[in-house]
Amino acid sequence: MIRNAGLVILILSLILSCKTGRNTQSSTAMKLKNTPKKEVVYQVFTRLFGNTNTTNKPWGTLAENGVGKFDDFSSLALKQIKDLGATYIWYTGVPHHAVITDYTAYGISNDDPDVVKGRAGSPYAVKDYYQVDPDMANDPAKRMQEFEALIKRSHDAGLKVIIDIVPNHVARKYESLNTPEGLIPFGKNDDTSVDYKRDNDFYYIPNTEFKIPEWQNGYLPLGGELSDALDNTFKESPAKWTGNGSRNAQPNQNDWYETVKINYGVWPDGGIDFEPLPQESAQWEIKEHQEFWTGKEVPASWVKFKDIALFWTNKGVDGFRFDMAEMVPVEFWSYMNSAIKIKNPDAFLLAEVYNPSLYREYIFKGKMDYLYDKVELYDTIKNIMQGHGSTDHIAPIVEHQKDIAVNMLHFLENHDEQRIASPEFAGNAEKGKPAMVVSTLLSSSPTMIYFGQELGEPASEDLGFGDPSRTSIFDYGSVPSVVRWVNDKKFDGGKSSTSELELRDFYKRLLNFSTQNSAITGEYADIHAHNRQNTEWYNDKVYSFVRWSDTEKLIVVTNFDAQDTFGFELQLPESIIKKWHLSNGKYQVIDQLYGNQEGELNVYEGKAELRVDIKPLQSFIFKVIQS
Incomplete structure (x- = not known):
């Protein structure tokens, strides 16, 4: 330990x-x-x-x-x-x-709606x-x-x-009737007289019975339906810790009251009963x-x-x-x-x-x-x-x-x-x-x-x-x-x-x-920051980046704004021009999402610009065509 x-x-x-x-x-x-x-x-x-x-x-x-x-x-x-x-x-x-649906005809025990969330x-x-x-x-x-x-x-x-x-x-009612022969269901061999033991599957609150949460804010299981099964009790003695870590025998309505927490060899005070990884x-x-x-x-x-x-x-x-x-x-x-x-x-x-x-x-x-x-x-x-x-x-x-x-x-x-x-x-x-x-x-x-x-x-x-x-x-x-x-x-x-x-x-x-597309598993570079600093009318409702592989070069531009169209000369940083081996000249670009938008990437004197007019909530995936 x-x-x-x-x-x-x-x-x-x-x-x-x-x-x-x-x-x-x-x-x-x-x-x-x-x-x-x-x-x-x-x-x-x-x-x-x-x-x-x-x-x-x-x-x-x-x-x-x-x-x-x-x-x-x-x-x-x-x-x-x-x-x-x-x-x-x-x-x-x-x-x-x-x-909650009754499947007892198939050897499945009924679950108690007091500790089941929802009807299903x-x-x-x-x-x-x-x-x-x-x-x-x-x-x-x-x-x-x-x-x-x-x-x-x-x-x-x-x-x-x-x-x-x-x-x-x-x-909370774990009942594995189908556990393969030779294996042991959760909790079957637990020592319930103690709160913790390394090989206990659950944490316990010894000598204390579980209580249903106090329902608040108008909530009632099954919407308040009258049912013999809804008796505001669930037999669990001793009570177990709740799934989200609550140690109260009566969990809160907002706790994961329908579940119980598994013990992984961690003491209640945080100590561990296993060898830590180096x-x-x-x-x-x-x-x-x-x-x-x-x-x-x-x-x-x-x-x-x-x-x-x-x-x-x-x-x-x-x-x-x-x-x-x-x-x-x-x-x-x-x-x-x-x-x-x-x-x-x-x-x-x-x-x-x-x-x-x-x-x-x-x-x-x-x-x-x-x-x-x-x-x-x-x-x-x-x-x-x-x-x-x-x-x-x-x-x-x-x-x-x-x-x-x-x-x-x-x-x-x-x-x-x-x-x-x-x-x-x-x-x-x-x-x-x-x-x-x-x-x-x-x-x-x-x-x-x-x-x-x-x-x-x-x-x-x-x-x-x-x-x-x-x-x-x-x-x-x-x-x-x-x-x-x-x-x-x-x-x-x-x-x-x-x-x-x-x-x-x-x-x-x-x-x-x-x-x-091979570029999506290839390289990535942000061009948003460069355009925020250098491109007029480009703003923080737009986002852009590039993806590329040996055979594909993509420029992705999106507009998150739901009302406004934006127009600007999108720029590629000089570092991307060099990595893409772009020479001075004009390169055709074609949108790959719908295929109905084309443009020209103009490369000159260490600069590269692409005119983009992008409508509200529109996106382009421009492929650069290199001959």
Whole structure:
């Protein structure tokens, strides 16, 4: 046992990082992804995608509001997602989580609505990691076979498959009836007489019973429906810590009360019961990480989650999105991710980490392929889209992330965030266009879009527990723009509006261009700062940069302003002229997004200028034609 080891490790890390600087980490990043390939992740909330029932009653039951099925992802549907530009599909909400719908006929115990969020339940309160959600199966008795068939259909369509693993917490009533023989479900062998023990899976509050939160601000489970199951009690003795770390036997309504926190060998006071990684592990290859853990005793929860990840890897799952990864020690990630990568070197490992000071720890030591770029790029671009921010703030982020740029996944929507078209975000899906061009083309890191984003879904429905502006992940319902595009399972947009189809066409053009053009996995340089200083009428509502490879040279210009057209002589810095080997003369440029805009890049006496007249929310991807 090492008590207060975290402080010691932090001090040593700071000392060593000051000595080594960023060059070491930069070379490590290149080792991780030395031949980048642009990936596009299509995130879909699985139980909503194919549901064409438009009732959308608040707190509606499955029978009232309907539910999508694995089978709704037909070969035709998957082909359309692939044609949109996706290379991966992230099926969100697949592992069996706590639900209120009665499946006792299939040997599944009922869950208590007092500790379930919404009518359909949170996909991040997993009840059985070795089974899939019964809601999405035509025959719940064969739900695993139906999901395995979906994996195969996805692969046949040219899409790789990602699912969630939620390492920080599980459902308060975790009950893995499908744990393979020889493995042990979470909590089965715990010593509940103590608050902590290394091989306990949970933290306990000995001799104290769990209490339901005090409901406030008019909230009641199931919207206040009268139900025998809603008795304001849930038997849990002794009480466990709640998923977000609350140590109260009666968590707050705003705590993650439906979940319990997993113990990774971290004492309540912060001490650790595992060997810390040495600083040089940031430069290790995957095999060296695995060798480090070979023969060492690790907490029981580590082994359980490793077995879970390998179980799904063996089923053909190509990668994982790890929920709230920063709430779990980086050493665990070294242990589990190295095991996954030994089994599948090409596994796609994406983590939710919101603290920028931890990014490099989780990439280099934890062996994550990708992290959400939420706090820096997403938050900055959202601010610009809302009219509050300046494009001047983008380039410093790119510079700060230079050594890990390839590892930072970019997005504008996901299941946690507000929809672009919602009044609470931008109120207009068109405002996402320049943002998507910047987010997608800024680096070779993956781009992610959330189903319905390409149709301008505003998420205005009040389905119960979930709030409008975010498509609810807790309730039964459907997504209106997606229903129109699904068009009675024709998946052709036959009921979509003209504006929805035009927006989808924009996404299709942009995403496919990003995966097919060599410049997007080539070099990058900012030209925004140069133009801010030297170009008349160029302002901080516009953003520009260049991308290039040996065969392609691109100039990207976007206008975030929703009202004004801007005209200016865009300039390339002398350094770019030299790197591109441009001689004096005029070069034709052709927009690659829609192909209907041409111009001339005039190079003379160490200068290069391109006349740009850019309309509100317009973007150009100019290709320089060199004979």
